Amino acid sequence: MITREQIPAVLDHPVYDADGSKVGDAKNVFYDDATGRPEWVTVKAGLFGTNESFVPMRDARMVEDHLEVSVAKDRIKNAPNVDVDGGGHLSEDEEHRLYDHYGIQWDEAWQQANDPQDGWATTGPETAGHTAVAGGAAGAMDAEPSGDDAMTRSEEEMHVGTERQVTGRARLRKYVVTEEQQQTVPVRHEGVRVVREPITDADLDDARSGPEITEAEREVTLHAERPVVETRVEPVETVRLETDEVTEEETVTGTVRKERIEAEYDAVDRRS
Secondary structure (H helix, E strand, O other): OOOHHHHHOOOOOOOHHHHHOOOEEEEEEEEEOOOOOEEEEEOOOOOOOOOOOEOOOOOOEEEEEHHHHHHHHOHHHHOOOOOOOOOOOOOHHHHHHHHOOOOHHHHHHHHHHHHHOOOOOOOOOOOOEEEEEEEOOOOOOOOOOOOOOOOOEEEEEOOOOOOOOOOOOOOOOOOOOOOOOOOOOOEEEEEOOOOOOOHHHHHHHHHOOOOOOOOOOOOOOOOOOOOOOOOOOOOOOOOHHHHHHHOOOOOOOOOEEEEEOOOOOOOOOOOO
């Protein structure tokens, strides 16, 4: 259970659900009017979100710099729409709707909130109510100075954070293209040339022993080389995707409200 002393560490800090997913930032804490115990926290999702969802503080705990609640993110997103600016106070009807949404029994919630062992005041459920303490004003439940010569001036502070979101996807896709390549390769072929050799005295007898004048022919087989193309698949490289984190600076503009105190003087007529 979150104590009153831990509230400054809750406001404007991240809120995570039971599965470790970020829901948003804590903006307001609603106390039980009778016991003073923190009962509800409102969470604003997104940097520029306008709606705040009510989340029960039961079983919530501080983990380092964030608040961890016991309900799932989807259930928080679908919580009933309750006006946070409605006087800073939850009506009984609004609280009943929140209890029904989160599956909390009204009597069970009252008994847990008023457990005497925790040292909290005990009262009846018919007097229960919740008052808000807004972010940046954790001491708002403390009384103003009792004198008429002083007043408290408050102002809003802008807290800028970041949230991780999906901006795109990258993928590797392999496809086949066909291209022409040219290579020069030497090829050989056989040609024919006529060789004439005169008859010598040594060959004269053989030449005379042949037939008389006749017709004849001789044939020679010619050979030639031709280019042959063969392809083989060879691995050439491995391709993979890697992500690099790049840090850039962006300027965020927001509006904050500040209280100003001016002195006014009334003149006193001293002519009498």
